[in-house]
Amino acid sequence: MRFLVLLACxxxxxxxxxxxxxxxxxxxxxxxxxxxxxxxxxTYAKYLYDGIGHRVRIMELGAYExxxxxxxxxxxxxxxxxxxxxEHNHTCIKKPFKAEFHPVGIPKDASLLxxxxxxxxxxxxxxxxxxxxxxxxxEQSGKYIATVTEFGxxxxxxxxxxKDYGWMVTSYFxxxxxxxxxxxxxxxxxxxxxxxxxxxxxxxxFLSLFLNKN
Ligand SMILES: *[C@@H]1O[C@H](CO)[C@@H](O)[C@H](O)[C@H]1NC(C)=O
Ligand SMILES: *[C@@H]1O[C@H](CO)[C@@H](O)[C@H](O)[C@H]1NC(C)=O
Numbered sequence: 198m199r200f201l202v203l204l205a206c207x208x209x210x211x212x213x214x215x216x217x218x219x220x221x222x223x224x225x226x227x228x229x230x231x232x233x234x235x236x237x238x239x240t241y242a243k244y245l246y247d248g249i250g251h252r253v254r255i256m257e258l259g260a261y262e263x264x265x266x267x268x269x270x271x272x273x274x275x276x277x278x279x280x281x282x283x284e285h286n287h288t289c290i291k292k293p294f295k296a297e298f299h300p301v302g303i304p305k306d307a308s309l310l311x312x313x314x315x316x317x318x319x320x321x322x323x324x325x326x327x328x329x330x331x332x333x334x335x336e337q338s339g340k341y342i343a344t345v346t347e348f349g350x351x352x353x354x355x356x357x358x359x360k361d362y363g364w365m366v367t368s369y370f371x372x373x374x375x376x377x378x379x380x381x382x383x384x385x386x387x388x389x390x391x392x393x394x395x396x397x398x399x400x401x402x403f404l405s406l407f408l409n410k411n
Contacts, residue, residue: 216312216328218303219350223248225301227372234363237262245376251275251298252382271384274298280384280391289388301352303343307332312347327353
């Protein structure tokens with residue numbers, strides 16, 4: 198009897214609950230991979246995300262056109278600058294950075310593609326309930342598909358269309374809510390003197406962060 202009541206409640210909550218666009222936690226850190234449909238790029242990175250101060254730190258290991266690289270960048274959206282940080286020799290390059298800050302999460306105008314279980318629902322701990330959404334990328338043509346967990350709105354993957362590289366796919370893993378070392382979202386002390394070079398006019402945008410490797 199108790200089981201039946203429990204089952205009825207579960208069914209009721211399931212039926213009552215339709216996924217809604219959601220905001221992800223404003224402070225996140227973890228790992229991610231990025232790859233492009235044209236196979237030119239893959240990266241494996243650690244990230245720190247501050248959705249309140251609009252700051253992102255990304256520490257990448259990857260390959261572009263078969264050439265491997267490491268890259269450590271701090272993106273300050275509000276100040277429209279970015280720092281390329283070379284910890285090993287304590288140097289820093291400051292560049293103008295132009296990109297809209299899009300908070301992690303699901304925009305209100307997204308349309309639901311569906312709710313699915315990643316992994317398996319056959320046993321405890323084997324599956325992850327996620328919602329996938331699709332929408333138009335703001336300010337340019339193309340679509341995105343974003344997947345977040347049903348519980349907590351934690352990012353799972355983001356795919357979006359780019360003109361030159363096809364679908365660009367980011368997969369998130371090992372996400373943790375919060376930022377253990379907030380200092381890494383400030384320019385290191387050895388960056389204080391970094392100046393934007395004269396004639397460094399072309400602001401870097403978010404995509405070219407990953408793609409302009411020479
Ligand atoms: C990367 O390496 C693969 C295999 O060695 C080769 O087929 C491909 O043309 C290379 N791609 C580029 C962009 O150099
Ligand atoms: C520091 O390291 C970076 C990346 O390896 C290099 O491009 C840069 O020239 C180095 N700077 C100095 C002053 O040695």
